[in-house]
Amino acid sequence: MPDKKKYFVVREKAVPEVLLKVVEAKRLLDTRRVATVQEAADQVGISRSSFYKYKDDIFPFRDNVKGKTLTFVMQMCDEQGLLSEVLHIVADYKANILTIHQSIPTNGVATLTLSVEVLPATGDVSAMIEAIEHREGIQYLKIVARE
Template identity: 75%
Template sequence: MEDKNKYFVVKQKAVPEVLRKVVEAKRLLESERVLTIQEATDRVGISRSSFYKYKDDIFPFYDNAKGKTITLVIQMDDVQGFLSEILHVVATYKANILTIHQSIPVNGVATLTLSVEVRSDTGNISKMVEEIEEKKNVHYIKILARE
């Protein structure tokens, strides 16, 4: 039997346009730039029925992450001082580092497992992950868990 309460973390490019528009309509309503659902759905270009169908099933990752622990796995080049660069990004976003484990490099590549606590003053975690991912010595970054 299919578990209807299962969650997935996917990159924005994998999310259908209608779902991205539902998120945008919710953001408009929360920011009080529009007063009605009809105005929000008109502005983003979806029907009200689409909004109601998906509104409880889609939300930006960072919106629901406050007070949670996020575990990241980062595969990166073994470059002197690079771990410090990654930790600087985490510090910039005010995420509280809980654990750090870096594997012994093999063929010049190391795997870093990093758990951070997302607090009320923590910045946008999605942007933090993107910023780390864009660094030239990062092969990939995955969100391993969210608790």
């Protein structure tokens, strides 16, 4: 039976500390702040074996989405200009909006489905999503597809 890979998107607070340290060690190596895996492991406080065990299994969300389409659903307050602000955030990060579907607001809340193409020039996708999520008036945001 072929080995099927499953991917999960989890918030940072749900990721075990050792995995976050592996990500930090990889960043140190990528930015050449350290020259060896041993130096990176020592600096972040993990063993070399932990680094090697997890290095291919964890990466920042943004590292694996260039050229992909992200679809997310959000619930937002029915406030004048809020949709425009969300779209402006996407534009600021240089992502391409492919589709927008907004429901008719019920009880002052609308559901928005947004598909965004992540381009080579797109900035940090995690930061973009976080900027949208923390915008006043956004009640809920969930990534529902990555293609």
